[in-house]
């Protein structure tokens with residue numbers, strides 16, 4: 001795996017949180033994106049080489065809504081960039097990790113993504129992601 005691509009933070013109110021993180025990081029949010037398939041609205045910040053993704057649920061059934069209900073707002077996942085998501089999914093499967101999707105799915109910010117169950121990774125939801133390359 002390569003670097004940490006971003007850290008995802010679950011929030012209740014995306015606009016209020018955008019204001020907070022703009023002040024905190026002293027930089028503007030560079031992108032907001034609805035990921036309808038995941039029932040989340042997202043906002044992205046870059047600070048140096050690092051990225052933060054804020055996530056607000058769009059439905060009470062969404063993973064983010066359930067997370068906030070159980071644990072409150074906070075770090076929801078850590079995402080690692082990979083070169084070959086299919087190969088990395090196969091490697092993780094062989095290592096015994098439970099993958100939460102059988103094939104890569106379209107995530108936010110032009111990525112294909114796959115999640116690893118937090119029960120297998122000390123309570124931290126792990127995302128692996130690969131940049132989608134348009135030919």
Ligand code: CMX
Nearest residue numbers: 035038063064066067070076100107108115118123124125
């Ligand atoms: N981080 C750490 N633990 C988490 C978690 C998270 N983000 N989400 C849930 N959990 C915990 C639950 O609190 C629960 O713990 P306990 O058993 O101690 O109560 C445990 O994981 C399992 O919970 P569950 O009730 O069996 O399952 P959930 O319905 O809560 O689903 C999960 C959990 C991880 C399987 C589900 O959220 C999932 O599939 N996530 C992947 C997709 C996703 O998160 N999408 C949103 C982000 C999209 C984006 O980044 O664009």
